[in-house]
Amino acid sequence: MEQKVSENVLIELKGLTKRYGYGDTESFALKDFNLSVKRGEFIMIMGPSGCGKTTLLDIIGLLDRASYGEYYLNGENVAGISARRQARLRAKKIGFIFQNFNLIDDLPIIENVSLPLIYSGYSKTSRLKKASTALKRFHLEEREYYLPYQLSGGQQQRVAIARAIVSDPEIILADEPTGNLDSRSSHIVMEELKAIHEEGNTIIMVTHNPALTVYATRVINMLDGQIDTDIKTVADANLPQPISVKIKKKKDNFASLEDVGKSLKKHKKSRRKK
Numbered sequence: 001m002e003q004k005v006s007e008n009v010l011i012e013l014k015g016l017t018k019r020y021g022y023g024d025t026e027s028f029a030l031k032d033f034n035l036s037v038k039r040g041e042f043i044m045i046m047g048p049s050g051c052g053k054t055t056l057l058d059i060i061g062l063l064d065r066a067s068y069g070e071y072y073l074n075g076e077n078v079a080g081i082s083a084r085r086q087a088r089l090r091a092k093k094i095g096f097i098f099q100n101f102n103l104i105d106d107l108p109i110i111e112n113v114s115l116p117l118i119y120s121g122y123s124k125t126s127r128l129k130k131a132s133t134a135l136k137r138f139h140l141e142e143r144e145y146y147l148p149y150q151l152s153g154g155q156q157q158r159v160a161i162a163r164a165i166v167s168d169p170e171i172i173l174a175d176e177p178t179g180n181l182d183s184r185s186s187h188i189v190m191e192e193l194k195a196i197h198e199e200g201n202t203i204i205m206v207t208h209n210p211a212l213t214v215y216a217t218r219v220i221n222m223l224d225g226q227i228d229t230d231i232k233t234v235a236d237a238n239l240p241q242p243i244s245v246k247i248k249k250k251k252d253n254f255a256s257l258e259d260v261g262k263s264l265k266k267h268k269k270s271r272r273k274k
């Protein structure tokens with residue numbers, strides 16, 4: 001029985017600390033942060049600006065590293081693994097949705113959506129087919145060869161969601177995904193995330209909008225790099241059951257690794273601007 005419970009734990013953070021600067025300039029974005037995330041949870045993270053929400057998502061998403069502490073993903077301590085392995089794990093297991101969409105401007109949306117499949121071993125044709133299927137789900141099939149700027153904000157965010165789920169990741173991370181959208185588009189995006197969650201996916205989402213917490217199974221309020229309150233609104237036993245899809249391995253990488261890098265750099269750049 002014990003084992004079953006731990007098998008269900010997807011993420012375990014222990015004593016996670018993110019420090020910036022030294023001496024007089026020392027500050028902590030996260031302080032001795034502990035969190036256990038089960039499969040099928042839909043966690044919403046709230047808290048004042050600067051309390052460490054994005055830092056937390058970036059570390060969970062293997063875009064950033066903690067200064068100290070342990071991070072277990074599926075039972076494996078990934079805190080100290082190489083950047084190369086981080087990139088691989090990220091592509092396979094984690095789907096990202098950002099506030100400013102982070103699509104590559106000069107790639108048609110179908111190619112944007114196919115980017116996370118680079119490490120999957122699929123041929124380019126299969127990757128585009130999968131991307132096309134994902135776009136259909138969001139009713140964007142007629143716009144496959146549009147460039148991002150030719151879409152509305154709500155449509156761009158749906159492209160970003162298609163990109164986040166195309167590789168069937170274990171976890172979807174969303175940092176204020178409705179932050180740049182009007183209320184109608186926000187609603188559509190939230191309904192999509194709800195459907196994705198009901199299929200058994202695990203979602204961690206940062207939001208400033210308390211009205212959105214109705215979609216969550218757990219709401220965490222952060223303060224000064226720590227958890228202030230942590231409330232589960234759905235019992236673990238009632239979380240949706242994951243549907244596991246196995247991907248067949250085939251060797252074939254193509255040259256758009258650069259594009260994946262570009263997308264992540266865009267996120268980091270927009271962070272530095274803040």
Ligand SMILES: Nc1ncnc2c1ncn2[C@@H]1O[C@H](COP(=O)(O)OP(=O)(O)OP(=O)(O)O)[C@@H](O)[C@H]1O
Nearest residue numbers: 020021028029047048049050051052053054055056
């Ligand atoms: N590269 C950096 N160098 C120094 N301090 C940083 C850096 N990145 C983030 N911080 C600090 O870490 C703290 C947490 O930042 P973070 O971006 O995680 O906050 P947040 O909760 O996401 O805020 P917001 O709601 O405004 O997005 C802030 O005080 C910020 O100034």
Ligand SMILES: [Mg+2]
Nearest residue numbers: 053054055175
């Ligand atoms: Mg933030």
